[in-house]
Amino acid sequence: MLNFNLSSIFYLIPLYFLVIAPLLRQLFPSDPAFAPDSGYGSLYDDEDEDTSIQLNPEVLSLDDGVPVTCDLGSDTYRLHIFAQKPLVIYIENFLSGPEAGHLVNISLPHYTPSTLYSDSTHENSPNTTKRLSDRALLPRDAVVRCIESRARAFQGWKPHLYIERMWTQRYNVSGHYTHHYDWAGTARGRGGDRLSTFMVYLAAECKGGGTNFPRLRRPRDKKWCEFVECDGEEGNGEGGRNEGVTFKPIKGNAVFWENLRADGSGYAETWHAAVPVEEGEKVGMNIWSWYQPPRGRW
Numbered sequence: 122m123l124n125f126n127l128s129s130i131f132y133l134i135p136l137y138f139l140v141i142a143p144l145l146r147q148l149f150p151s152d153p154a155f156a157p158d159s160g161y162g163s164l165y166d167d168e169d170e171d172t173s174i175q176l177n178p179e180v181l182s183l184d185d186g187v188p189v190t191c192d193l194g195s196d197t198y199r200l201h202i203f204a205q206k207p208l209v210i211y212i213e214n215f216l217s218g219p220e221a222g223h224l225v226n227i228s229l230p231h232y233t234p235s236t237l238y239s240d241s242t243h244e245n246s247p248n249t250t251k252r253l254s255d256r257a258l259l260p261r262d263a264v265v266r267c268i269e270s271r272a273r274a275f276q277g278w279k280p281h282l283y284i285e286r287m288w289t290q291r292y293n294v295s296g297h298y299t300h301h302y303d304w305a306g307t308a309r310g311r312g313g314d315r316l317s318t319f320m321v322y323l324a325a326e327c328k329g330g331g332t333n334f335p336r337l338r339r340p341r342d343k344k345w346c347e348f349v350e351c352d353g354e355e356g357n358g359e360g361g362r363n364e365g366v367t368f369k370p371i372k373g374n375a376v377f378w379e380n381l382r383a384d385g386s387g388y389a390e391t392w393h394a395a396v397p398v399e400e401g402e403k404v405g406m407n408i409w410s411w412y413q414p415p416r417g418r419w
């Protein structure tokens with residue numbers, strides 16, 4: 122009799138720890154002894170909520186499982202750091218010649234007049250004083266996906282960063298876009314904003330049409346004159362030299378800059394314009410990166 126009782130206790134102890142205690146944790150998770158850290162729990166829930174609300178595949182180039190292949194030339198770009206606060210990097214040969222030509226070609230059937238959005242209201246007719254160009258939403262073919270992937274890799278595959286659907290912009294003679302920011306100041310309010318911009322030149326058989334940053338300083342070294350307007354050069358906007366620095370449109374090259382500080386506020390130095398085209402035609406492409414971390418992480 123005694124022998125039987127001792128041996129059942131011997132078996133009941135492991136039975137409690139291996140079966141009964143885990144079962145109780147499942148059945149009564151509200152027991153404070155077993156509840157997960159409540160701060161972590163609520164942050165985790167919010168993260169799911171936020172990402173499901175705003176990640177719109179019509180606006181963002183989300184991963185849809187289509188494999189990325191790059192045929193028209195691989196990454197052979199060269200970098201030149203232009204400024205560090207905000208980060209501005211000049212990129213030679215961000216696109217190969219065939220890639221740029223392909224994007225120009227596939228844009229042709231999709232051009233519509235560019236519309237200008239003022240604050241939150243969408244204007245019905247474009248204000249051609251501020252902006253005159255046609256724009257095309259690029260279908261996500263293999264070349265477009267390859268460039269999306271290049272833009273993500275360039276930024277170190279940063280988590281919570283999404284490449285927006287890419288648009289080309291065609292500027293005819295007198296086509297332009299007056300000074301503006303690419304960021305909207307919505308990091309705190311809506312939880313996301315445009316962290317960075319690549320201004321990529323796809324076709325640049327034109328005079329004028331540079332990208333002007335009045336609040337950035339032109340570098341001193343004459344080597345930069347290959348990429349930026351220097352004194353005494355043509356094509357620096359109507360009525361002479363623009364203030365600050367003006368990047369020349371050069372096919373395949375790009376200017377990359379960060380729009381936001383680590384706390385989500387926008388850099389005033391990123392105020393920029395597309396200088397009017399005086400002769401010929403320019404085609405540019407914007408690659409914007411939307412950054413939307415979980416709530417409370419700005």
Ligand SMILES: *[C@@H]1O[C@H](CO)[C@@H](O)[C@H](O)[C@H]1NC(C)=O
Pocket residue numbers: 219220222223226
């Ligand atoms: C773009 O279209 C032009 C004219 O049809 C053609 O000559 C050229 O090869 C095309 N370029 C690419 C990269 O597809």
Ligand SMILES: *[C@@H]1O[C@H](CO)[C@@H](O)[C@H](O)[C@H]1NC(C)=O
Pocket residue numbers: 248249250251
């Ligand atoms: C277009 O923008 C210019 C410059 O901001 C402004 O003066 C003009 O009133 C605007 N025109 C229309 C039709 O909104």
Ligand SMILES: *[C@@H]1O[C@H](CO)[C@@H](O)[C@H](O)[C@H]1NC(C)=O
Pocket residue numbers: 253254255293296
């Ligand atoms: C630019 O030129 C093309 C023809 O080459 C024309 O179809 C288009 O409407 C023009 N766009 C603007 C904004 O003038």
